[in-house]
Structure formats: structure tokens, C-alpha cells
Amino acid sequence: MxxxxxxxxxxxxxxxxxxxxxxxxxxxxxxxxxxxxxxxxxxxxxxxxxxxxxxxxxxxxxxxxxxxxxxxxxxxxxxxxxxxxxxxxxxxxxxxxxxxxxxxxxxxxxxxxxxxxxxxxxxxVAETAQLAVLHPIPRHLGHVTLESLYVAAAAEARMGGDLYGAIRTPHAVRLLIGDVRGKGLIAMQTAATLLSAFREAAHDAPDLPHLARRLETSMSRYASQYPGVPGSETAERFITALLAEIPDDEPVVRTVTCGHPPPLLLHRGEVRELQLAAPSPPLNLGNLVSDGYRIDLAPFHPGDQLLLYTDGVTETRDRSGAFYPLAERVRSWSGEGPHQLLDHLHRDLIAYSGGELDDDVAALVARRRPSL
Structure with missing residues (x-):
């Protein structure tokens, strides 16, 4: 969407x-x-x-x-x-x-x-290019229903670095949401590189820590191609990212967080922010990770929904300068399906900001369907 x-x-x-x-x-x-x-x-x-x-x-x-x-x-x-x-x-x-x-x-x-x-x-042109990078996400992957949202900032006509992706593997559905530091062509190129690496590595990486390491390697290699190029900021770019895995045979969701805002779990009318026991630095800052990437585990039953988002959502401000209270607002829509939930979120963000968003917004909702 x-x-x-x-x-x-x-x-x-x-x-x-x-x-x-x-x-x-x-x-x-x-x-x-x-x-x-x-x-x-x-x-x-x-x-x-x-x-x-x-x-x-x-x-x-x-x-x-x-x-x-x-x-x-x-x-x-x-x-x-x-x-x-x-x-x-x-x-x-x-x-x-x-x-x-x-x-x-x-x-x-x-x-x-x-x-x-x-x-x-x-x-x-900027939005068309953004669409070409993101690719449409299937509504259904295995036992998971998905819906995505991307809204370009109204304040600028520059290409952004917000991104999301979803891949069906033999035993799970793997998700990615991320945000490249900065805007412009370099940010979009960085986002495209990360998405390409995710689409390739998500199929055969044995677990999320291995997947995160492969993404870190890809982004480090990409950044190393531009050392000393006058005016290039690629080597200084980092990407906050969150990886999620919803296995077929377990009612859980696994996450690895690389400097990204924690997702929200919607369960039977309750909304809670998943606690991140061991967050890692953003991608392209992998030299700061000394003990590897760690998995956070949470229950994820049929009917539960997981909301992944970029900081353009939570950093939306009203006229008084107050940040958007995401968890509080989402609570009243927790019974809605993924499409309706994101539609409510989009309209509420526009209203809260007074008509125009100052930053790109990306969000991804995954809902576990009952087993057939």
C-alpha cells in the first residue's frame, strides 16, 4: 500500500x-x-x-x-x-x-x-523510483497475511531510504524493515543494495543472526567501494534495521534488532512493545558488534499481529511538538485486519501532523493466520 x-x-x-x-x-x-x-x-x-x-x-x-x-x-x-x-x-x-x-x-x-x-x-519521479526499489509485497506468504505502507514526505521531493521486504523460506516467513541515514540518491542506492542482499540471503541463512551478519557484510562491501570519493557519503551511511522470523511450526516470532525501533505486538486487544534484550548497532557499523547478534523471542499465536515501522512514524509531531504516541493510537485499532490497521494509521498520522508529514513513513504488518 x-x-x-x-x-x-x-x-x-x-x-x-x-x-x-x-x-x-x-x-x-x-x-x-x-x-x-x-x-x-x-x-x-x-x-x-x-x-x-x-x-x-x-x-x-x-x-x-x-x-x-x-x-x-x-x-x-x-x-x-x-x-x-x-x-x-x-x-x-x-x-x-x-x-x-x-x-x-x-x-x-x-x-x-x-x-x-x-x-x-x-x-x-522520486516515488516511482522508490516503488521500483521496494517491490510489492504479497498479501499472503504461507500462514502469514501481510500489508505494507509507504508514504513519501510531503515536505520534500527527495528520494528516501525507508525500506521493507518479506521472503517465504521453506520453514518460515522472514521480514525486514529498515531506514537508511539521510536522503537522496545515495540513500536510495543503499536501500536497494540492502534489499537485494536480503532477498538473496534470506532463503538460505540458517537463522537470523547469520542473516544479519550476511547483510552487514554486504553493506560493508558496498561502502568500501566508495572510499575517498569526493562528495560521497556512502562509507558514512548506516542503516537501522529489524529482522523478524515467523516459523511455520511454532507460535513464536524471533527478532534481531540493529538499532531500529522495536516492533509492536497486537494480541487480543492488547498492544505492547517487544522488549529488546540485546539490540545490536545499525548495519554498516558491524565493527561495534563484539559478541554477535542475539535473538529476541516472543509468543505469536494465530490472530496476533506484528507492526514493524520506521522512525518517521514515531517522530511525527503535532503542532505543540509532541511525538506521535504510536502504541496508544494503535490500541483502538488492534481488532482490525492488516489493511484496515495501516489505513487507520496513515490517516491518523496525517491528521496528527496537521496535514503534511515531514519525513518518509514505512510500516509493515504481519498477521498469523490459523493453521489449515
Missing amino acids: VRSPEERGVPHSAGARGRLLPLLPALLLLIGLFVGLYTPRDVRPDAILAAAMVSAAALLPLWGTVLTGVGACAVFFGLMVDFDALRDATAYSELATLAAIAAFAVFINRLLSRHAQQLGQVRS
Whole structure:
């Protein structure tokens, strides 16, 4: 479930503000007319009419900007007629100034429209590239139902490094979620390298610690290809990652954490954060691991769900600066299926942030189905 810009949605309050803002130019025209008719003649509404045209350039399409400019000039000319100022050279000078501002507003409107179009194209290319890296995840792998969510940050048109993957092995389903430090092309290349290594190694690694070591080796080799390259940050990139394994024949989930936020376990209406007894450093910092990777084990029965996520979720802030309380919010949706749960999460994140996310968001839900 990768969210395109059209699917991101906005909260009700943000949508209401978006619908009301285009009315500002018309409101300013009415205020200008009121000021011209009901205040002393030496009080001119020029500044208010000019503000209407400038706001129209930013808020309205071309036709709206043109109509606002024509309306402002018409209001001012009507006031000239009402005040019998048709022979006042100063009044004509002010009318000419308003006409020039109207033309400038049309020019600004075209520039803003072109910039918005170019930004939309860049975002579209970035999201398409992100999709090519992530690949769609099957809805069902063995006895596990899966659903994924990826939402690109609205604040930027840069490619991010959030990633997830799922592989069916002969005896288990293995999951990966990760987040590359930084953004841009290098971050996406790093994410693609890690996903490729995971898709290859997950099939035959005997356990999660071996899988983590193989991923660390792949990322270290990748980083070593760029030593001393001017402007390259690849060697300094690290990836927080979490590996999970849901075996076919045991009602448990095994995890290995490499500097990544702990997953949430949803069990019979309860939501709890899995305790990480032995977290390891992020990938590409494997030289800090002296005693190997350790497995954390938790019960995982039919009907239970596991929510994996990147820090773009928990670091979403509201207007007061408070972080998103993930476990608290998810508790009310714990009875929903994976698709509905992530749909609730997506909409709630948008509402909580006030309409726009400042960081990429990725999440993955795995639900164990009853054995057939």
C-alpha cells in the first residue's frame, strides 16, 4: 500500500482551511469597496485592493487571478465615478498602478504554477523510483497475511531510504524493515543494495543472526567501494534495521534488532512493545558488534499481529511538538485486519501532523493466520 500524493489525504480541519483560503481575494475586494464607500474620501483602498490581487496570484488559478485584477480595477474606477473624480489625475495614476499590480500578479501566478508543476513531476519521479526499489509485497506468504505502507514526505521531493521486504523460506516467513541515514540518491542506492542482499540471503541463512551478519557484510562491501570519493557519503551511511522470523511450526516470532525501533505486538486487544534484550548497532557499523547478534523471542499465536515501522512514524509531531504516541493510537485499532490497521494509521498520522508529514513513513504488518 504505497500512498501516492492523491491518496495521502488531509484532515478535516486542513481541508476546511484549504477550501476557505481561495475566498480571501474576494473578501479583500469587498473590504476595499466598503472602505472606499464608508470612510472619508482621503482614505484610499489601494493597498487592500493590491493585497487582493497578490493573494489571488498565490491562491487562485490563472482565470481567478485575472478576474481579481479586473475586479480590483473595476472597484477603484467605480469609486472614482461615485466620488466624481474622473478629472482627478492622481486618481488615474492610482488606477494605473493597480493595473500594473494586476499584470504583475498574473506573472507571479504563472511562475508559481510552473514551479508547482515541476515540483509535482520531481515528486512523481522520486516515488516511482522508490516503488521500483521496494517491490510489492504479497498479501499472503504461507500462514502469514501481510500489508505494507509507504508514504513519501510531503515536505520534500527527495528520494528516501525507508525500506521493507518479506521472503517465504521453506520453514518460515522472514521480514525486514529498515531506514537508511539521510536522503537522496545515495540513500536510495543503499536501500536497494540492502534489499537485494536480503532477498538473496534470506532463503538460505540458517537463522537470523547469520542473516544479519550476511547483510552487514554486504553493506560493508558496498561502502568500501566508495572510499575517498569526493562528495560521497556512502562509507558514512548506516542503516537501522529489524529482522523478524515467523516459523511455520511454532507460535513464536524471533527478532534481531540493529538499532531500529522495536516492533509492536497486537494480541487480543492488547498492544505492547517487544522488549529488546540485546539490540545490536545499525548495519554498516558491524565493527561495534563484539559478541554477535542475539535473538529476541516472543509468543505469536494465530490472530496476533506484528507492526514493524520506521522512525518517521514515531517522530511525527503535532503542532505543540509532541511525538506521535504510536502504541496508544494503535490500541483502538488492534481488532482490525492488516489493511484496515495501516489505513487507520496513515490517516491518523496525517491528521496528527496537521496535514503534511515531514519525513518518509514505512510500516509493515504481519498477521498469523490459523493453521489449515
